[in-house]
Amino acid sequence: MDNCEHYERGCRIIAPCCNNMFDCRLCHNDICDHEINRFEIKKICCKKCMHIQKKQQICENCGLNMGSYFCEICCLYDNTDKGQFHCDKCGICRVGGKENFFHCDKCNACIGINLKDSHNCIENVTKNVCPICRENMFDSIDSITMLKCGHYMHNECLKMMVSDGSSLSSYRCPICQKTIFELAEYWKVLDQEIENTPMPEEYANDIRHIQCIDCGTEADVKFHIIGLKCQNENCGSYNTKVI
Numbered sequence: 293m294d295n296c297e298h299y300e301r302g303c304r305i306i307a308p309c310c311n312n313m314f315d316c317r318l319c320h321n322d323i324c325d326h327e328i329n330r331f332e333i334k335k336i337c338c339k340k341c342m343h344i345q346k347k348q349q350i351c352e353n354c355g356l357n358m359g360s361y362f363c364e365i366c367c368l369y370d371n372t373d374k375g376q377f378h379c380d381k382c383g384i385c386r387v388g389g390k391e392n393f394f395h396c397d398k399c400n401a402c403i404g405i406n407l408k409d410s411h412n413c414i415e416n417v418t419k420n421v422c423p424i425c426r427e428n429m430f431d432s433i434d435s436i437t438m439l440k441c442g443h444y445m446h447n448e449c450l451k452m453m454v455s456d457g458s459s460l461s462s463y464r465c466p467i468c469q470k471t472i473f474e475l476a477e478y479w480k481v482l483d484q485e486i487e488n489t490p491m492p493e494e495y496a497n498d499i500r501h502i503q504c505i506d507c508g509t510e511a512d513v514k515f516h517i518i519g520l521k522c523q524n525e526n527c528g529s530y531n532t533k534v535i
Contacts, residue, residue: 298433301369302358303351306335306344313337317367318433330384333367384431401430403438412442423466424449441470460531469505471531479521479528486518502532510535 296315359369
């Protein structure tokens, strides 16, 4: 019954823009040279009896439940439980369980409830594209994640970025360059390497003025080829730059 690679559902949509039938809006966008407006979809076709009707959850002809999750606003049908819910402020459906999220008005995004009092607000942050794949994130069906700095990217893109892990750049936000994980243990490793690797005498008293990308602290520090450590005792990051 189901040929859609995006959703398991019991109906097809009638696209108002071109009056053709598609398994879902994403199937339409994959093969057409224009994007469908999901909110303008008025008619659907039951896959079981092929009856064309207004959008509704239960087929008026054969009684098929065309989607265990149904949102009349978004014309979203899905028989796979993903914890779907419609967010009135986002204006679209989200996944993950309504009880697990709150809507941040400044970020204009649904954010994990555990980050309600601790996330870094960035206005309309999810209206941007993913910094790795450059695909839109606001209405993406692929899961996205908030980095420690407050920026977002797709989960799979994040996994790909850190999979190498051979340099500090693998752990920096592609947008603001702040570290995206807690790296205190890694900083301790660099502390030990610097202690065990004295610089040649001609560089022993070479001073650099640095700024920490993570916390913004500026300081004069001794130059070392391995790295230049932030002097903020609450930070201690090696994610710094010479200024």
